[in-house]
Amino acid sequence: MSDQAAAVELITIGDELLLGFTTDTNGGYIARKLADVGVAVVRRASVGDTQEHIVAAIHEALDRTGAVITTGGLGPTDDDLTRDAVAAAFGRPLVLDEAHMEWMRERWRKRFGRDLPTTNRRQALIPDGARKLFNNYGSAPGVYIEDDRGRWLVMLPGVPREARGMTDDALMPIIRDKFGQTAGAVIRSRTLRTTGIGESLLADRLEADAPLRDAKAAGSMAYLPGVEGTDLRVTVRAASSSAADSALDRVAGALRAAAGEYIYGEGVDDMAGVLLDRCRARRATLCVAESCTGGLLGARLTAIPGSSDVFVGGVIAYSNEVKVRDLGVVQEAIETHGAVSEQVVRAMAEGARQRFDADVSLAITGVAGPGGGTDAKPVGLVWIAVATGDRLESRKLNLWGDREEIRYRATQAVMDLARRLLI
Amino acid sequence: MSDQAAAVELITIGDELLLGFTTDTNGGYIARKLADVGVAVVRRASVGDTQEHIVAAIHEALDRTGAVITTGGLGPTDDDLTRDAVAAAFGRPLVLDEAHMEWMRERWRKRFGRDLPTTNRRQALIPDGARKLFNNYGSAPGVYIEDDRGRWLVMLPGVPREARGMTDDALMPIIRDKFGQTAGAVIRSRTLRTTGIGESLLADRLEADAPLRDAKAAGSMAYLPGVEGTDLRVTVRAASSSAADSALDRVAGALRAAAGEYIYGEGVDDMAGVLLDRCRARRATLCVAESCTGGLLGARLTAIPGSSDVFVGGVIAYSNEVKVRDLGVVQEAIETHGAVSEQVVRAMAEGARQRFDADVSLAITGVAGPGGGTDAKPVGLVWIAVATGDRLESRKLNLWGDREEIRYRATQAVMDLARRLLI
Secondary structure, three states, rough: OOOOOOEEEEEEEEEEHHHOOOOOOOOHHHHHHHHHHOOEEEEEEEEEHHHHHHHHHHHHHHHOOOEEEEOOOOOOOOOOOOHHHHHHHHHOOOEHHHHHHHHHHHHHHHOOOOOOOOOHHHHHEEEOEEEOOOOOOOOOOOOEOOOOOOOOOEEEEEOHHHHHHHHHHHHHHHHHHOOOOOOOOOOEEEEEOOOOOOHHHHHHHHOOOOOHHHHHHOOOOEEEOOOOOEEEEEEEEEOOOOHHHHHHHHHHHHHHHHHHHEEEOOOOHHHHHHHHHHHHHHHOOOOEEEEOOOOOOHHHHHHHOHHHHHHHEEEEEEOOHHHHHHHHHHHHHHHOOOOOHHHHHHHHHHHHHOOOOOEEEEEEEOOOOOOOOOOOOOOEEEEEEEOOOOOOEEEEEEEEOOOOHHHHHHHHHHHHHHHHHHH | OOOOOOOEEEEOOHHHHHHHOOOOOHHOOOOOOOHOOOOEEEEEEEOOOOOOHEEEEEEEHHHHHEEEEEOOOOOOOOOOHHHHHHHOOOOOOOOEOOOHHHHHHHHHHHOOOOOOOOOHHHHEEEEEEEEEOOOOOOOOOOEEEOOOOOOOOEEEEOHHHHHHHHHHHHHHHHHHHHHOOOOEEEEEEEEEEEEEOOOOHHHHHHHHOHHHHHHHHHHHEEEEEEEEEEEEEEEEEEOOOOOOOOHHHHHHHHHHHHHHHHHHEEEEOOHHHHOOOOOOHOOOOOEEOOOOOOOHHHHHHHOOOOHHHHHHEEEOOOHHHHHHHOOOOOOOHHHOOOOOOHHHHHHHHHHHHOOHHHOOOEEEEEOOOOOOOOOOOOOEEEEEEEEEOOEEEEEEOOOOOOHHHHHHHHOOOOHHHHHHHHO
């Protein structure tokens, strides 16, 4: 994507990124926002908390692309060196911004009822001639700085909430101002989310489909497998938003025809949100009974704002005693078939539905590992069930991955089963 | 950290990384493993799925460092270009590995009971003269390739489980072989995890501590704030493992003396694991009652393998009806004080403890947002309680961040309260 004018580079700063202790999520957020206005990130780099390395990376990116966004290294402690490195890279001294000092003092007084810690003083230092970018989310301001050849850099904090907020408030207005005239193309992507089918089988199915092959000639398609299923991301570049949108509409239509019911949503749709919407449309209430997932299914459903008009609650039935006492599972069913069995998962679903007087109930019991597997019931064996009053459906799953993946895939599969039953 | 011989560069490949749809977690895993044996990652870069860009990034890294690890772009679909780019960068043709084709055919027959999809054929292509690295976790093999100047590259898949497995199985033996003689220094880090105190206040406290200042002169210390609290990471470089370890022991001792009970663990210790261990040591069982967290607390506790000997289960009391019917909260308490109140959280904790006949019970009720806040009960107001039979402690929290952060911080705080009560 470097073959267009509207291009920037991202540099993320911090030893923790090179040592592997922290995962950068800010870069992705910034990249998505830029793509929306046709600006491409052509390179991402991470460097450590060493002033000379930061300065070198800034020089390289300025020489290559002339447009640089940094995140990280603006904290109050002495391992935060980005301010110093940016000042050095642009050959400017750091000067104390008295207005910002006063704002920080006031903020601490009001918010914490105490004096500003002395370590925070460094957050009021700004390279001479740079423009301060106000931070509504924390105490370190961002900075916009430009050299006499028009090459520029925006410095943002590394704390994700601050980086995201300042991307919206401060970075995007600068980007629109810079590239509003020159960005010749709109890059636009759409993602269709599939679950319940493997990447290779999905690819075989889609690549045999002639109308889809024609439609996607307008752009590129990526298969993105993950624990939620395989996402299909189509990217097109067009002269205008409307041309991009109509190309995407054609591909999405062809994909929906070819992949059918495996598609559960678009974009960042979460299965939990899709299922809640489907329940809401039917005025159905929802409850859960979880064994091996231990609350993860409820956590996913309630992560969606506004879930309380559909979701009632649930039982985390981790021990067998709770399955019997709180969900009405018959003790003999556990003894005869084991806690991970079709009989038990069906009884859990029906028991929860009755106990919470809900319209729809989801239940999960399985062997999440790493221990506890046997030849007959290996790690990854999970039973799921959905009860809707008139129907009680159960499925046996053989899931792969580690404990976290198995648990997550189980929540995805039981919500998908409910989604299909509620069509 | 580029001032030592044992250095490599990481290149992660995929449009999705530049467009911001996927977050790279493999790089962190690889970096941690390399640091353990004294090998530093001096640069990380991400490039898109365009062959010329991948080739350019590989050439740059080979010229700069001569030791390169790539992840991503080995899938079966036509946007997976790393094989082609590596072959081009080293000037070698791609040849079909018949043995690998046969292995894939057999794997599909056994595992899925069907023929190998035609798209997978490309995964058996290997640059001529490269060494195939067997992948126990998926169908794409890795590759080790070296040029006539001794510069080398290891190519790994991008699927996290495969990348991690192959780092352990295939990459690390190569790294030990390459750097076993030359790595003059051991880089070693230790992380102490704090919670319940802000980064600035913690820094003021620690930087006023003279013994700590002396101890940490041997290395560098980073403050890493996150939703779980602020981690303190100390990094030292020493001639031997034992010298590094004893320097770290000195710093850790001084930190423990200065930060006291705010420290709940080391390294990747999770608060859930710390609390489960503490319960286990007292032979105490544990249950939960969750409103705004909707199962997240249970999910965190049961994410720890072996939690079933301590954790019994819980009630997700999302609606007020469930709080009353299943936890014995008095209806008038909700009407008088509201569902988010000290009275209700205490009743939830006590109700759950009795219902599950557990020794310790944790309860959470709050306003996670983004909607539902009022002047009297704003978004971020959360009440937590811990009941232990003889004690019933509650705390009011004013949490910040988005819905996800508020919920996570609430689970962290209630587990921390229990941890302190169970000392």
